[in-house]
Amino acid sequence: MSIIAKINQEQMKPKTAEFKVGDSVRVHTIVKEGEKERVQIFTGIVIGRKGTLINETFTVRRISYGEGVERVFPVHSPRIAKVEVETVGTARRAKLNYLRQRKGKSAMAVREKASAA
Numbered sequence: 001m002s003i004i005a006k007i008n009q010e011q012m013k014p015k016t017a018e019f020k021v022g023d024s025v026r027v028h029t030i031v032k033e034g035e036k037e038r039v040q041i042f043t044g045i046v047i048g049r050k051g052t053l054i055n056e057t058f059t060v061r062r063i064s065y066g067e068g069v070e071r072v073f074p075v076h077s078p079r080i081a082k083v084e085v086e087t088v089g090t091a092r093r094a095k096l097n098y099l100r101q102r103k104g105k106s107a108m109a110v111r112e113k114a115s116a117a
Helices: 003-011 097-101 104-108
Strands: 024-033 036-050 057-064 067-074 080-087
Touching: 024 067, 036 067, 036 097, 057 104
Parallel strands: none
Antiparallel strands: 024 036, 024 080, 036 057, 057 067
């Protein structure tokens, strides 16, 4: 194993949440303010994933006060406490960039996965 691969393996989180494009997620990020640390939650829809291994990132979009807000998170960042999946959605494409042009409720409209019950 090369030195770079070994360092990358050490930096990766052992267990990450299973989510995909189209899912509604809550990302718990650790925010440091002076000496104190607190957890801030960013809730939205995953509109894309890219990269592999240590370089993997995902983009979360939400509507805040009528304005679309997107944030890109590294999957293996030490600043991410956890990722919770709220609802599982079905997406028929890898990137949901078309949500950027939509307004109102349709901007967050992704089909929920039908349960097999």
